[in-house]
Amino acid sequence: MKKFIITCLALTVAASAFAADPKYKADVPASLITPDTVKTKYLGDLKFVDGFPTDATLEKSYDFLDTSRAVQLFTSGIPTASMHGLLKGHRDIGVKPNKTVAITEELLDARSLWLTPNTTTPYIHIELNVKEGPVVFEVGTPVIGIVDNAWFLYVGDVGLGGPDKGKGGKYLLVGKDYKGKIPEGYFVLRTNTYRHWLLIRAVGKPGESVKDTLKAFKAGFKMYPLAQAKNPEPNDYINISGKKYNTIHAGDASIYDELNEVIQYEPANSGDPAMLGLAAELGISKGKPFTPDARMKKILNEAASIGNAAARAVMFKPRNKAVYFYPDRQWFSPLAGGSSDFLDKNGARMLDRRIGFLYFATGVTPFMVSPTPGSGSVYEIAATDATGKMLSGNNTYSVTLPGPVPAKAFWSFMVYDVHTRSILETDQKSGGIDSMAKNLKANADGSYTVYFASKPPKGKEGNWVQTMPNKGFHVLLRL
Numbered sequence: 001m002k003k004f005i006i007t008c009l010a011l012t013v014a015a016s017a018f019a020a021d022p023k024y025k026a027d028v029p030a031s032l033i034t035p036d037t038v039k040t041k042y043l044g045d046l047k048f049v050d051g052f053p054t055d056a057t058l059e060k061s062y063d064f065l066d067t068s069r070a071v072q073l074f075t076s077g078i079p080t081a082s083m084h085g086l087l088k089g090h091r092d093i094g095v096k097p098n099k100t101v102a103i104t105e106e107l108l109d110a111r112s113l114w115l116t117p118n119t120t121t122p123y124i125h126i127e128l129n130v131k132e133g134p135v136v137f138e139v140g141t142p143v144i145g146i147v148d149n150a151w152f153l154y155v156g157d158v159g160l161g162g163p164d165k166g167k168g169g170k171y172l173l174v175g176k177d178y179k180g181k182i183p184e185g186y187f188v189l190r191t192n193t194y195r196h197w198l199l200i201r202a203v204g205k206p207g208e209s210v211k212d213t214l215k216a217f218k219a220g221f222k223m224y225p226l227a228q229a230k231n232p233e234p235n236d237y238i239n240i241s242g243k244k245y246n247t248i249h250a251g252d253a254s255i256y257d258e259l260n261e262v263i264q265y266e267p268a269n270s271g272d273p274a275m276l277g278l279a280a281e282l283g284i285s286k287g288k289p290f291t292p293d294a295r296m297k298k299i300l301n302e303a304a305s306i307g308n309a310a311a312r313a314v315m316f317k318p319r320n321k322a323v324y325f326y327p328d329r330q331w332f333s334p335l336a337g338g339s340s341d342f343l344d345k346n347g348a349r350m351l352d353r354r355i356g357f358l359y360f361a362t363g364v365t366p367f368m369v370s371p372t373p374g375s376g377s378v379y380e381i382a383a384t385d386a387t388g389k390m391l392s393g394n395n396t397y398s399v400t401l402p403g404p405v406p407a408k409a410f411w412s413f414m415v416y417d418v419h420t421r422s423i424l425e426t427d428q429k430s431g432g433i434d435s436m437a438k439n440l441k442a443n444a445d446g447s448y449t450v451y452f453a454s455k456p457p458k459g460k461e462g463n464w465v466q467t468m469p470n471k472g473f474h475v476l477l478r479l
Contacts, residue, residue: 144200
């Protein structure tokens, strides 16, 4: 015992000898020194011993780091999960890649869960997959179409906004793994993923019925692997109007399973490195099983709840005043900046705009933000009334479009469910109204007033969009 005390005293003396300033000493800024206790809003007190985190601080730090990364993965992964849901939902009802052409021949209604579709024109949905080699699709009639990849990134336009300019032509979608010769006579679209969404709207002749427009489209359309170019198999056409199926990504922790499916299927290095890095830190990595333990499951549930809330905040009530069309109105659009890449003039990614748009809608193309009069479209969203309160089916609202309405082709209002962002479930099949509606009446000055209510105002039935009592909704104006 005596020997032990002497040893300790010796160590104490030795330690005190080193307490004096060292010979080689820097002028250390205060910003480099971590106090023994740091008070934080979210983690409480963080404690350190000469800058080294205590065990409790280590645990808090890693929990927060994983949670924040999972929130970022939720918000940055929305486009990828959205594309996954869109393609999987259609495969679930029999749509085969490179084979099936799915058409809403009787238009869409609330039975099919899509992000903000319209019910004015038919949609033509196709999945293209280049995992086994390039794929050809031929268009013989005027269309408006886009190709987006598995990460929901723009690949190319087809038809009026594409290289064929509405005259039709042969397109070839080629993956980065393809080493063969590219034949002549094609509009070539290059990609770095396997799965793609081809969305088409057939453009009819003046006065032509929808039925005749679709008949002409089918007669002029073909899709097949390039390997079958000499003898392609016929395509299958299916009518998906009225089918009950879901194409919308999850809003809870199962979104991480959806992202894992995409990462496992698509080529390595094809996604955004930052997003793939977030996923990898949480255990989602290509070629490895995703098996979160109890701690990680708890973190993912927490992060999904926060991420979902953040996406809804950004989407339904943006804090960025630049996305509003008028300083004293509620109408806004994440695309108001004129960039389908969501880049500002300095090359910075506009993250909230990207989250807001892709949580709300589908389809990414520069054609949507065309500044040229007579070309492209303008989309305006309203989720709150003139006082900033959430739109409710318990109230009656009206909107007046000044005449002449600045829309060359057509304008429309659609109402959507707040939960699903899909068509609001009502007794009104159209889920909205458009400028081609038979009973729509203009005001004396050429303007149009549209009413949103659970029951039509007397004498305004032709200008009425149905909502539901005790049910929130939001509105999309298309020009």
